[in-house]
Amino acid sequence: MQEYVVYRRVSTQEQGRSGLGLEAQDRDIALFLERFNPEPFAVVATFTDVLSGTDNDRPELAEALGVCRKTGATLLVSKLDRLSRKVSTIATLMEDKRVNFRVAQMPNADKFQLHIYAALAEQEREFISARTKAALAEAKARGTRLGGLRDKTMRRNAAIQANAAARAEKVAGIVLPLRDAGKPLREIADHLNRAGVQTARGGQWQASQVKRVLDRLSRAPQ
Template sequence: MKKYVVFYRVSTKKQGESGLGLEAQERDISIFLDTYSEQPYKVISKHTSVHSGSDIENCPYFQEALEACKNTGATLLVAKVDRLSRKVSVFSRIIEEVNIKVAMMPNADKFQLHIYAALAEQERDFISKRTKAALAEAKARGVKLGGVRPGHDKAIAARKEAASNRAEKLRPLVLELLKTNPSYSSLAKRLTELKANGKKWQTTQAKRLIERLELNL
Protein backbone atom coordinates (compact mmCIF):
# COMPACT_ATOMS: atom_id res chain seq x y z
CA MET A 1 0.00 0.00 0.00
CA LYS A 2 1.27 3.45 -0.94
CA LYS A 3 1.71 5.70 2.10
CA TYR A 4 1.66 9.50 2.15
CA VAL A 5 2.35 12.29 4.59
CA VAL A 6 0.58 15.44 3.39
CA PHE A 7 2.04 18.89 4.05
CA TYR A 8 0.09 22.11 3.55
CA ARG A 9 1.63 25.58 3.85
CA VAL A 10 0.36 29.13 3.60
CA SER A 11 2.59 32.18 3.92
CA THR A 12 0.43 34.51 6.01
CA LYS A 13 -1.95 34.35 8.94
CA LYS A 14 -4.61 35.97 6.76
CA GLN A 15 -4.41 33.07 4.29
CA GLY A 16 -4.49 30.57 7.14
CA GLU A 17 -7.51 32.13 8.82
CA SER A 18 -9.48 32.54 5.60
CA GLY A 19 -8.78 28.97 4.54
CA LEU A 20 -8.60 30.05 0.89
CA GLY A 21 -5.01 29.02 0.32
CA LEU A 22 -5.52 25.76 2.20
CA GLU A 23 -8.72 24.90 0.34
CA ALA A 24 -6.93 25.12 -3.01
CA GLN A 25 -4.15 22.87 -1.76
CA GLU A 26 -6.62 20.36 -0.32
CA ARG A 27 -8.45 20.26 -3.66
CA ASP A 28 -5.23 19.60 -5.60
CA ILE A 29 -4.10 16.92 -3.15
CA SER A 30 -7.50 15.23 -3.43
CA ILE A 31 -7.33 15.24 -7.23
CA PHE A 32 -3.87 13.68 -7.13
CA LEU A 33 -4.87 10.93 -4.69
CA ASP A 34 -8.04 10.06 -6.59
CA THR A 35 -6.56 10.24 -10.09
CA TYR A 36 -2.80 9.74 -10.10
CA SER A 37 -1.81 7.87 -6.96
CA GLU A 38 -0.96 4.21 -6.78
CA GLN A 39 -3.92 2.28 -5.40
CA PRO A 40 -4.59 1.47 -2.64
CA TYR A 41 -3.05 4.29 -0.64
CA LYS A 42 -3.10 5.54 2.93
CA VAL A 43 -2.56 9.05 4.27
CA ILE A 44 -0.48 8.54 7.41
CA SER A 45 -0.77 12.12 8.66
CA LYS A 46 -1.45 15.70 7.59
CA HIS A 47 0.55 18.73 8.69
CA THR A 48 -0.47 22.36 8.18
CA SER A 49 1.74 25.39 8.69
CA VAL A 50 1.58 29.16 8.41
CA HIS A 51 5.21 29.83 7.60
CA SER A 52 7.43 31.52 5.06
CA GLY A 53 8.72 29.30 2.26
CA SER A 54 12.11 30.96 2.52
CA ASP A 55 12.61 29.56 6.03
CA ILE A 56 10.81 26.23 5.82
CA GLU A 57 13.61 24.25 7.46
CA ASN A 58 12.91 26.06 10.74
CA CYS A 59 9.20 25.26 10.62
CA PRO A 60 8.28 22.74 13.38
CA TYR A 61 5.26 21.42 11.48
CA PHE A 62 7.41 20.74 8.43
CA GLN A 63 9.97 18.93 10.58
CA GLU A 64 7.13 16.81 11.98
CA ALA A 65 6.12 15.91 8.43
CA LEU A 66 9.70 14.96 7.52
CA GLU A 67 10.05 12.78 10.60
CA ALA A 68 6.75 11.07 9.83
CA CYS A 69 8.04 10.22 6.34
CA LYS A 70 11.34 8.89 7.67
CA ASN A 71 9.68 6.83 10.39
CA THR A 72 7.04 5.24 8.16
CA GLY A 73 8.69 5.22 4.72
CA ALA A 74 5.86 7.40 3.43
CA THR A 75 6.10 9.81 0.52
CA LEU A 76 5.83 13.53 1.28
CA LEU A 77 2.92 14.94 -0.73
CA VAL A 78 2.48 18.67 -1.42
CA ALA A 79 0.22 20.60 -3.77
CA LYS A 80 2.96 22.67 -5.45
CA VAL A 81 6.75 22.82 -5.44
CA ASP A 82 6.78 26.21 -3.73
CA ARG A 83 4.75 24.82 -0.80
CA LEU A 84 8.02 23.21 0.30
CA SER A 85 10.48 25.99 -0.39
CA ARG A 86 11.15 28.88 -2.74
CA LYS A 87 14.88 28.20 -2.54
CA VAL A 88 16.21 25.55 -4.90
CA SER A 89 19.11 24.76 -2.54
CA VAL A 90 16.68 23.90 0.26
CA PHE A 91 14.39 21.98 -2.08
CA SER A 92 17.36 19.92 -3.27
CA ARG A 93 18.23 18.90 0.29
CA ILE A 94 14.65 17.91 1.03
CA ILE A 95 14.28 15.64 -2.01
CA GLU A 96 17.46 13.87 -0.97
CA GLU A 97 16.03 13.11 2.47
CA VAL A 98 12.60 11.77 1.53
CA ASN A 99 10.52 10.75 -1.47
CA ILE A 100 8.34 13.59 -2.74
CA LYS A 101 5.28 13.88 -4.91
CA VAL A 102 3.81 17.17 -6.14
CA ALA A 103 0.08 17.06 -6.87
CA MET A 104 0.19 19.60 -9.71
CA MET A 105 3.07 17.70 -11.36
CA PRO A 106 1.85 14.15 -10.73
CA ASN A 107 4.24 12.35 -13.08
CA ALA A 108 7.40 14.36 -12.34
CA ASP A 109 10.39 12.53 -10.87
CA LYS A 110 13.04 14.02 -8.55
CA PHE A 111 15.20 15.27 -11.41
CA GLN A 112 12.31 17.03 -13.11
CA LEU A 113 11.16 18.59 -9.84
CA HIS A 114 14.68 19.90 -9.21
CA ILE A 115 14.79 21.51 -12.66
CA TYR A 116 11.38 23.09 -12.16
CA ALA A 117 12.39 24.50 -8.77
CA ALA A 118 15.54 26.01 -10.29
CA LEU A 119 13.61 27.63 -13.15
CA ALA A 120 10.97 28.98 -10.75
CA GLU A 121 13.68 30.54 -8.58
CA GLN A 122 15.18 32.29 -11.63
CA GLU A 123 11.76 33.60 -12.63
CA ARG A 124 11.08 35.00 -9.14
CA ASP A 125 14.49 36.67 -9.09
CA PHE A 126 13.80 38.34 -12.45
CA ILE A 127 10.32 39.50 -11.36
CA SER A 128 11.82 40.99 -8.19
CA LYS A 129 14.41 42.96 -10.20
CA ARG A 130 11.74 44.09 -12.68
CA THR A 131 9.51 45.34 -9.87
CA LYS A 132 12.36 47.28 -8.24
CA ALA A 133 13.23 48.86 -11.58
CA ALA A 134 9.60 49.90 -12.16
CA LEU A 135 9.38 51.44 -8.68
CA ALA A 136 12.61 53.33 -9.23
CA GLU A 137 11.29 54.74 -12.52
CA ALA A 138 8.02 55.76 -10.87
CA LYS A 139 9.87 57.48 -8.03
CA ALA A 140 12.01 59.37 -10.57
CA ARG A 141 8.81 60.66 -12.18
CA GLY A 142 7.66 62.02 -8.84
CA VAL A 143 5.09 59.32 -8.06
CA LYS A 144 4.52 58.97 -4.31
CA LEU A 145 5.09 55.38 -3.22
CA GLY A 146 3.91 53.51 -0.17
CA GLY A 147 2.31 55.11 2.84
CA VAL A 148 -0.58 54.00 4.99
CA ARG A 149 -4.05 54.65 3.60
CA PRO A 150 -6.47 56.77 5.67
CA GLY A 151 -8.43 54.61 8.06
CA HIS A 152 -6.03 51.67 7.74
CA ASP A 153 -5.45 51.34 11.50
CA LYS A 154 -9.18 51.59 12.23
CA ALA A 155 -9.93 48.86 9.68
CA ILE A 156 -7.38 46.53 11.26
CA ALA A 157 -8.77 47.22 14.74
CA ALA A 158 -12.30 46.53 13.52
CA ARG A 159 -11.29 43.19 12.01
CA LYS A 160 -9.54 42.17 15.22
CA GLU A 161 -12.57 43.11 17.31
CA ALA A 162 -14.87 41.16 15.01
CA ALA A 163 -12.61 38.11 15.21
CA SER A 164 -12.52 38.35 19.01
CA ASN A 165 -16.32 38.58 19.16
CA ARG A 166 -16.67 35.48 16.98
CA ALA A 167 -14.23 33.64 19.20
CA GLU A 168 -16.09 34.60 22.39
CA LYS A 169 -19.34 33.22 21.01
CA LEU A 170 -17.58 29.86 20.60
CA ARG A 171 -16.00 29.85 24.07
CA PRO A 172 -18.59 27.58 25.78
CA LEU A 173 -18.43 25.08 22.93
CA VAL A 174 -14.64 25.12 22.83
CA LEU A 175 -14.35 24.56 26.58
CA GLU A 176 -16.67 21.57 26.32
CA LEU A 177 -14.85 20.06 23.34
CA LEU A 178 -11.43 20.43 24.96
CA LYS A 179 -12.54 18.13 27.76
CA THR A 180 -12.51 15.17 25.38
CA ASN A 181 -10.46 16.50 22.44
CA PRO A 182 -7.38 18.21 23.92
CA SER A 183 -5.53 18.90 20.66
CA TYR A 184 -5.72 21.47 17.87
CA SER A 185 -6.36 18.87 15.18
CA SER A 186 -9.14 17.17 17.16
CA LEU A 187 -10.72 20.51 17.97
CA ALA A 188 -10.66 21.52 14.30
CA LYS A 189 -12.29 18.23 13.34
CA ARG A 190 -15.11 18.56 15.89
CA LEU A 191 -15.74 22.22 15.04
CA THR A 192 -16.06 21.20 11.40
CA GLU A 193 -18.44 18.37 12.24
CA LEU A 194 -20.57 20.74 14.30
CA LYS A 195 -20.43 23.34 11.50
CA ALA A 196 -19.22 26.03 13.91
CA ASN A 197 -19.37 29.39 12.12
CA GLY A 198 -20.52 27.43 9.07
CA LYS A 199 -17.06 26.55 7.80
CA LYS A 200 -14.47 23.79 7.56
CA TRP A 201 -11.90 24.32 10.30
CA GLN A 202 -8.17 23.85 9.80
CA THR A 203 -5.70 22.99 12.57
CA THR A 204 -4.12 26.45 12.29
CA GLN A 205 -7.52 28.09 12.70
CA ALA A 206 -8.26 26.01 15.81
CA LYS A 207 -4.89 27.05 17.26
CA ARG A 208 -5.62 30.70 16.53
CA LEU A 209 -9.03 30.38 18.19
CA ILE A 210 -7.43 28.98 21.35
CA GLU A 211 -4.95 31.84 21.37
CA ARG A 212 -7.70 34.44 20.98
CA LEU A 213 -9.58 32.92 23.90
CA GLU A 214 -6.34 32.85 25.90
CA LEU A 215 -6.83 29.20 26.80
CA ASN A 216 -4.14 26.64 27.57
CA LEU A 217 -3.99 23.39 25.63
Protein backbone atom coordinates in the same frame (compact mmCIF):
# COMPACT_ATOMS: atom_id res chain seq x y z
CA MET B 1 -0.13 -0.17 -0.24
CA GLN B 2 1.25 3.27 -1.06
CA GLU B 3 1.36 5.42 2.08
CA TYR B 4 1.47 9.22 2.09
CA VAL B 5 2.24 11.90 4.62
CA VAL B 6 0.50 15.12 3.57
CA TYR B 7 2.21 18.43 4.28
CA ARG B 8 0.44 21.79 3.90
CA ARG B 9 1.80 25.28 4.42
CA VAL B 10 0.07 28.64 4.49
CA SER B 11 0.99 32.05 5.82
CA THR B 12 -1.44 34.21 7.75
CA GLN B 13 -1.68 36.60 4.79
CA GLU B 14 -2.26 33.78 2.31
CA GLN B 15 -5.07 31.98 4.08
CA GLY B 16 -7.78 33.95 2.30
CA ARG B 17 -5.98 34.27 -1.03
CA SER B 18 -7.25 32.18 -3.95
CA GLY B 19 -5.07 29.18 -4.78
CA LEU B 20 -2.94 29.35 -1.66
CA GLY B 21 -5.37 28.53 1.15
CA LEU B 22 -5.63 25.22 2.91
CA GLU B 23 -8.84 24.30 1.10
CA ALA B 24 -7.18 24.75 -2.28
CA GLN B 25 -4.24 22.60 -1.20
CA ASP B 26 -6.63 19.92 0.02
CA ARG B 27 -8.42 19.94 -3.35
CA ASP B 28 -5.14 19.52 -5.24
CA ILE B 29 -4.09 16.64 -3.02
CA ALA B 30 -7.48 14.94 -3.27
CA LEU B 31 -7.38 15.23 -7.08
CA PHE B 32 -3.90 13.71 -7.19
CA LEU B 33 -4.92 10.79 -4.99
CA GLU B 34 -8.09 10.19 -6.99
CA ARG B 35 -6.69 10.38 -10.53
CA PHE B 36 -2.92 9.99 -10.47
CA ASN B 37 -2.17 7.55 -7.69
CA PRO B 38 -2.16 3.77 -8.20
CA GLU B 39 -4.59 2.06 -5.84
CA PRO B 40 -4.61 1.24 -3.02
CA PHE B 41 -3.21 4.07 -0.90
CA ALA B 42 -3.47 5.48 2.60
CA VAL B 43 -2.78 8.91 4.14
CA VAL B 44 -1.06 8.08 7.40
CA ALA B 45 -0.68 11.66 8.70
CA THR B 46 -1.25 15.31 7.82
CA PHE B 47 0.89 18.21 9.03
CA THR B 48 0.32 21.96 8.59
CA ASP B 49 2.64 24.92 9.13
CA VAL B 50 1.27 28.46 9.31
CA LEU B 51 4.26 30.65 8.48
CA SER B 52 6.06 32.44 5.67
CA GLY B 53 7.66 30.57 2.80
CA THR B 54 10.97 32.23 3.67
CA ASP B 55 10.89 30.92 7.25
CA ASN B 56 13.35 28.02 7.59
CA ASP B 57 12.03 26.94 11.00
CA ARG B 58 9.14 24.63 10.10
CA PRO B 59 8.31 22.35 13.01
CA GLU B 60 5.43 20.58 11.28
CA LEU B 61 7.53 19.85 8.19
CA ALA B 62 10.23 18.41 10.43
CA GLU B 63 7.60 16.16 12.01
CA ALA B 64 6.28 15.11 8.61
CA LEU B 65 9.76 14.22 7.37
CA GLY B 66 10.36 12.26 10.56
CA VAL B 67 7.28 10.14 9.90
CA CYS B 68 8.38 9.58 6.29
CA ARG B 69 11.82 8.39 7.36
CA LYS B 70 10.35 6.12 10.01
CA THR B 71 7.56 4.55 7.96
CA GLY B 72 8.80 4.83 4.37
CA ALA B 73 5.74 6.89 3.44
CA THR B 74 5.97 9.45 0.63
CA LEU B 75 5.65 13.16 1.45
CA LEU B 76 2.84 14.73 -0.59
CA VAL B 77 2.42 18.49 -1.13
CA SER B 78 0.02 20.40 -3.36
CA LYS B 79 2.60 22.75 -4.92
CA LEU B 80 6.37 22.75 -4.94
CA ASP B 81 6.54 26.13 -3.22
CA ARG B 82 4.46 24.78 -0.33
CA LEU B 83 7.45 22.57 0.43
CA SER B 84 9.99 25.35 -0.01
CA ARG B 85 10.71 28.44 -2.10
CA LYS B 86 14.44 27.71 -1.97
CA VAL B 87 16.04 25.44 -4.53
CA SER B 88 18.74 24.56 -1.99
CA THR B 89 16.11 23.08 0.34
CA ILE B 90 14.57 21.05 -2.48
CA ALA B 91 18.02 19.78 -3.47
CA THR B 92 18.78 18.73 0.11
CA LEU B 93 15.55 16.73 0.30
CA MET B 94 16.33 15.05 -2.99
CA GLU B 95 19.66 13.87 -1.60
CA ASP B 96 17.95 12.32 1.44
CA LYS B 97 17.66 8.63 0.48
CA ARG B 98 15.08 8.08 3.22
CA VAL B 99 12.61 10.63 1.85
CA ASN B 100 10.53 10.53 -1.32
CA PHE B 101 8.09 13.29 -2.16
CA ARG B 102 5.44 14.02 -4.78
CA VAL B 103 3.82 17.27 -5.92
CA ALA B 104 0.09 17.06 -6.63
CA GLN B 105 0.05 19.81 -9.27
CA MET B 106 2.90 18.08 -11.16
CA PRO B 107 1.81 14.46 -10.85
CA ASN B 108 4.12 13.08 -13.54
CA ALA B 109 7.26 15.03 -12.66
CA ASP B 110 10.28 13.08 -11.47
CA LYS B 111 12.91 14.35 -9.02
CA PHE B 112 15.12 15.81 -11.75
CA GLN B 113 12.23 17.77 -13.25
CA LEU B 114 11.16 19.04 -9.84
CA HIS B 115 14.70 20.29 -9.23
CA ILE B 116 14.60 22.18 -12.54
CA TYR B 117 11.18 23.68 -11.74
CA ALA B 118 12.42 24.81 -8.32
CA ALA B 119 15.43 26.51 -9.90
CA LEU B 120 13.27 28.22 -12.53
CA ALA B 121 10.80 29.41 -9.90
CA GLU B 122 13.61 30.87 -7.81
CA GLN B 123 14.98 32.71 -10.84
CA GLU B 124 11.50 33.96 -11.68
CA ARG B 125 11.02 35.42 -8.18
CA GLU B 126 14.40 37.16 -8.37
CA PHE B 127 13.57 38.56 -11.80
CA ILE B 128 10.15 39.81 -10.69
CA SER B 129 11.72 41.56 -7.72
CA ALA B 130 14.32 43.24 -9.92
CA ARG B 131 11.74 44.31 -12.50
CA THR B 132 9.44 45.76 -9.84
CA LYS B 133 12.28 47.77 -8.30
CA ALA B 134 13.30 49.03 -11.73
CA ALA B 135 9.72 50.09 -12.54
CA LEU B 136 9.48 52.01 -9.26
CA ALA B 137 12.84 53.69 -9.89
CA GLU B 138 11.72 54.77 -13.38
CA ALA B 139 8.47 56.16 -11.97
CA LYS B 140 10.35 58.10 -9.34
CA ALA B 141 12.71 59.48 -11.99
CA ARG B 142 9.69 60.73 -13.96
CA GLY B 143 8.59 62.66 -10.91
CA THR B 144 5.83 60.35 -9.75
CA ARG B 145 5.33 60.87 -6.03
CA LEU B 146 5.62 57.60 -4.15
CA GLY B 147 3.24 57.07 -1.28
CA GLY B 148 -0.48 56.71 -0.67
CA LEU B 149 -3.14 54.79 -2.53
CA ARG B 150 -1.96 55.86 -5.99
CA ASP B 151 1.53 54.55 -5.28
CA LYS B 152 0.14 51.26 -4.01
CA THR B 153 -1.81 50.88 -7.23
CA MET B 154 1.29 51.71 -9.26
CA ARG B 155 3.38 49.17 -7.35
CA ARG B 156 0.72 46.54 -7.84
CA ASN B 157 0.47 47.24 -11.57
CA ALA B 158 4.24 47.22 -11.90
CA ALA B 159 4.40 43.90 -10.11
CA ILE B 160 1.70 42.43 -12.38
CA GLN B 161 3.55 43.57 -15.49
CA ALA B 162 6.87 42.30 -14.18
CA ASN B 163 5.31 38.98 -13.27
CA ALA B 164 3.82 38.55 -16.74
CA ALA B 165 7.12 39.47 -18.38
CA ALA B 166 9.01 37.01 -16.21
CA ARG B 167 6.59 34.19 -17.06
CA ALA B 168 6.93 34.97 -20.77
CA GLU B 169 10.71 34.92 -20.62
CA LYS B 170 10.60 31.70 -18.60
CA VAL B 171 8.99 29.81 -21.52
CA ALA B 172 10.76 31.72 -24.30
CA GLY B 173 13.27 28.90 -24.73
CA ILE B 174 10.44 26.57 -25.76
CA VAL B 175 8.05 28.96 -27.49
CA LEU B 176 10.38 30.98 -29.73
CA PRO B 177 12.23 28.11 -31.45
CA LEU B 178 8.93 26.36 -32.20
CA ARG B 179 7.41 29.57 -33.59
CA ASP B 180 10.53 30.21 -35.70
CA ALA B 181 10.12 26.66 -37.07
CA GLY B 182 6.62 27.60 -38.23
CA LYS B 183 4.71 25.59 -35.64
CA PRO B 184 1.10 26.72 -35.08
CA LEU B 185 0.02 28.14 -31.74
CA ARG B 186 -1.98 25.03 -30.85
CA GLU B 187 1.05 22.78 -31.36
CA ILE B 188 3.24 25.06 -29.25
CA ALA B 189 0.64 24.89 -26.47
CA ASP B 190 0.71 21.08 -26.72
CA HIS B 191 4.51 21.10 -26.37
CA LEU B 192 4.27 23.20 -23.19
CA ASN B 193 1.62 20.90 -21.73
CA ARG B 194 3.62 17.76 -22.51
CA ALA B 195 6.69 19.34 -20.89
CA GLY B 196 4.71 19.82 -17.69
CA VAL B 197 4.89 23.64 -17.86
CA GLN B 198 1.82 25.18 -16.26
CA THR B 199 0.17 28.50 -16.93
CA ALA B 200 0.21 31.27 -14.33
CA ARG B 201 -2.98 29.83 -12.83
CA GLY B 202 -1.66 26.28 -12.81
CA GLY B 203 -3.69 25.13 -15.81
CA GLN B 204 -3.16 23.85 -19.34
CA TRP B 205 -1.91 26.04 -22.18
CA GLN B 206 -4.22 27.18 -24.96
CA ALA B 207 -3.33 28.77 -28.30
CA SER B 208 -4.58 32.18 -27.13
CA GLN B 209 -2.21 32.12 -24.13
CA VAL B 210 0.74 31.24 -26.36
CA LYS B 211 -0.13 34.22 -28.57
CA ARG B 212 -0.11 36.57 -25.58
CA VAL B 213 3.32 35.26 -24.58
CA LEU B 214 4.66 35.80 -28.11
CA ASP B 215 3.21 39.31 -28.20
CA ARG B 216 4.83 40.14 -24.88
CA LEU B 217 8.19 38.73 -25.94
CA SER B 218 8.07 40.80 -29.16
CA ARG B 219 7.63 43.97 -27.07
CA ALA B 220 10.44 43.13 -24.65
CA PRO B 221 13.58 45.29 -24.93
CA GLN B 222 16.45 43.54 -26.69
